[in-house]
Amino acid sequence: MDAQPNSPEARDIRYHLHAYTNMRRHQEVGPLIIEKGDGIYVEDNTGKRYIEAMAGLWSVAVGFSEPRLVEAATRQMKQLPFYHNFTHKSHSVVIDLAEKLVMMAPVPMSKAFFTNSGSEANDTAMKMIWYRSNALGQPQRKKIISRKRGYHGVTIASASLTGLPNNQLSFDLPIANVLHTSCPHYWREALPGESEDQFTTRLADDLEKLILAEGPETVAAFIGEPVMGAGGVVVPPAGYWEKIQAVLAKYDILLVADEVICGFGRTGEMFGSQTMGMRPDIIVMSKQLSSSYLPISALMINDRVFEPIADESNRIGTFGHGFTAGGHPVAAAVALENIRLIEERDLVDNAREVGAYMQQRLRELASHELVGEVRGVGLIAAIETVADKATKAPWGQVGALGALVNGQLQQNGVISRAMGDSIAFCPPLIITKAQVDDIIVALRTSLDAALAQVKA
Numbered sequence: 001m002d003a004q005p006n007s008p009e010a011r012d013i014r015y016h017l018h019a020y021t022n023m024r025r026h027q028e029v030g031p032l033i034i035e036k037g038d039g040i041y042v043e044d045n046t047g048k049r050y051i052e053a054m055a056g057l058w059s060v061a062v063g064f065s066e067p068r069l070v071e072a073a074t075r076q077m078k079q080l081p082f083y084h085n086f087t088h089k090s091h092s093v094v095i096d097l098a099e100k101l102v103m104m105a106p107v108p109m110s111k112a113f114f115t116n117s118g119s120e121a122n123d124t125a126m127k128m129i130w131y132r133s134n135a136l137g138q139p140q141r142k143k144i145i146s147r148k149r150g151y152h153g154v155t156i157a158s159a160s161l162t163g164l165p166n167n168q169l170s171f172d173l174p175i176a177n178v179l180h181t182s183c184p185h186y187w188r189e190a191l192p193g194e195s196e197d198q199f200t201t202r203l204a205d206d207l208e209k210l211i212l213a214e215g216p217e218t219v220a221a222f223i224g225e226p227v228m229g230a231g232g233v234v235v236p237p238a239g240y241w242e243k244i245q246a247v248l249a250k251y252d253i254l255l256v257a258d259e260v261i262c263g264f265g266r267t268g269e270m271f272g273s274q275t276m277g278m279r280p281d282i283i284v285m286s287k288q289l290s291s292s293y294l295p296i297s298a299l300m301i302n303d304r305v306f307e308p309i310a311d312e313s314n315r316i317g318t319f320g321h322g323f324t325a326g327g328h329p330v331a332a333a334v335a336l337e338n339i340r341l342i343e344e345r346d347l348v349d350n351a352r353e354v355g356a357y358m359q360q361r362l363r364e365l366a367s368h369e370l371v372g373e374v375r376g377v378g379l380i381a382a383i384e385t386v387a388d389k390a391t392k393a394p395w396g397q398v399g400a401l402g403a404l405v406n407g408q409l410q411q412n413g414v415i416s417r418a419m420g421d422s423i424a425f426c427p428p429l430i431i432t433k434a435q436v437d438d439i440i441v442a443l444r445t446s447l448d449a450a451l452a453q454v455k456a
């Protein structure tokens with residue numbers, strides 16, 4: 001019999017090089033091929049349905065089958081499929097999106113600039129920061145401080161900001177002028193007997209020591225996700241951001257909030273900066289900006305950033321930066337409609353309410369033999385698996401247990417993501433409590449199956 005159009009035999013998978021994949025292992029195991037999406041569910045090419053408990057890549061806020069986003073894209077595609085914003089040109093939809101973003105910003109912002117991925121947006125933030133320092137006559141002020149386990153992307157600049165070994169090993173990164181300070185993961189990083197308050201004070205001290213050692217006049221900015229995502233979902237303890245911001249203010253250092261995951265409701269407020277009490281000068285957004293139906297990212301800057309770079313562009317003759325597809329009209333139309341949906345359907349409230357429920361249900365699993373920590377806020381969470389709860393020791397190599405539980409979850413119809421031994425949950429913002437219950441049932445079953453293997 002001939003292969004069915006959607007069957008694995010129908011396609012030759014050898015030509016597609018995958019992102020974030022062990023290429024040799026992939027030659028053995030091949031891909032999971034997803035063909036359809038419906039609400040919080042996706043379906044593979046064998047007809048098996050999964051709860052997409054990662055919203056794709058932390059991104060599909062409104063779910064996988066939203067007709068209004070399709071209509072918005074179709075309308076815009078028919079009216080004006082492409083235009084750009086170089087050399088004083090514009091189009092209505094990008095003007096409207098910029099206004100919408102600046103109006104909804106959690107702290108006063110001045111301008112929105114459009115890019116196509118979180119990495120590009122962070123790259124642009126770094127370039128704007130350097131440009132600003134030159135504009136201010138402070139060419140020595142070029143260093144950017146990021147954090148261990150922070151995630152800011154994969155371009156040469158943004159992978160340098162990222163604080164994870166896999167993004168830097170053999171890529172000859174990080175580049176110069178990027179520094180990494182400590183990660184606010186209390187459960188892993190606190191010293192014996194250290195309280196949360198002592199821990200956050202120590203981290204703020206670490207930051208200040210680093211600034212002083214480098215020379216405060218050389219440090220331009222600090223970048224951080226309000227809640228760390230790809231580094232394992234790390235929610236900083238209360239007081240952390242207040243103490244960090246006090247140090248930054250003391251040395252006149254800009255704060256960049258990377259809201260690529262947190263933005264648009266994920267943490268139970270519209271922006272993670274609100275949940276975490278951050279007052280950034282630059283806000284970086286992507287993912288839930290368009291529910292990733294189309295690629296788009298943006299950064300907002302305040303007047304502290306805009307005014308000097310505007311003067312510098314005037315001095316040079318142009319701001320020599322911009323992407324062909326930056327603010328693409330079809331992506332911008334989808335983003336605008338997506339934000340309307342998030343507002344109309346109270347998805348931020350849903351993230352807070354169903355999020356609180358998800359956090360509570362996940363915490364019921366904290367007593368499981370393999371669960372070291374459950375953490376998260378709103379609709380973003382992780383469980384960190386351990387082989388020994390007392391010593392927090394892994395099962396063999398770090399990542400082995402995470403991969404085992406994650407694989408079990410996939411078999412049990414839930415797509416999650418293992419980051420080392422942490423397993424992340426970041427479902428679409430439309431998820432219901434009953435659907436959270438389905439994730440918990442699958443997770444418990446998967447943990448039990450993994451435990452049987454660990455003990456075998």
Ligand code: PMP
Nearest residue numbers: 117118119151152153258260261
């Ligand atoms: N910043 C954060 C906080 C992210 O989570 C990501 C993507 N996971 C990025 C930046 C990079 O975005 P992209 O993959 O679109 O380049």
